[in-house]
Structures are given as structure tokens and as C-alpha cells.
Amino acid sequence: MTGVLVAAAVGVTGVGGATAAQSSPHEPARQDCRTYSSVKECGQPKLNEKQQQCVTAATQQGMTERRATVECRAFA
Numbered sequence: 001m002t003g004v005l006v007a008a009a010v011g012v013t014g015v016g017g018a019t020a021a022q023s024s025p026h027e028p029a030r031q032d033c034r035t036y037s038s039v040k041e042c043g044q045p046k047l048n049e050k051q052q053q054c055v056t057a058a059t060q061q062g063m064t065e066r067r068a069t070v071e072c073r074a075f076a
Contacts, residue, residue, distance in 0.1 A: 039074040051076045
């Protein structure tokens with residue numbers, strides 16, 4: 001019974017929460033930003049050939065593509 005009440009409460013607040021999460025016309029749109037190794041990158045950076053090769057090598061070694069993109073753009 002408690003699980004049903006919790007699920008109902010989450011469902012009700014989820015609807016209102018989705019509306020509240022939308023940005024208003026007065027707020028800037030959120031950018032896709034991330035920071036790795038003290039380097040902040042927003043959006044999808046353009047990589048040259050050497051940087052793209054670095055990303056490929058880093059992801060093959062287990063690094064996430066998002067992190068590899070930032071670090072290779074900064075250090076390659």
C-alpha cells in the first residue's frame with residue numbers, strides 16, 4: 001500500500017516538476033557543458049584530425065567519448 005502511495009505522489013509531482021523545469025523566456029538556455037582536467041567545454045567542439053584520432057584511441061582504452069573530446073581538444 002505504501003508503494004502505491006509513493007508512486008502516486010511521484011506521478012503527481014513529476015507532472016508539475018516537468019513544467020517547472022522548463023526555462024522561461026527570461027532565462028538563458030542550458031548549454032551542454034562539461035569540465036575535465038580543469039578544462040571546460042560547452043556544446044559539441046570541432047576537432048581536427050589529430051584530435052579526432054586522440055578521441056578514438058582514448059575511447060578504445062575505456063575513456064568516455066565526452067571526456068576524451070574535452071581532453072584531446074585541450075591537450076592534443
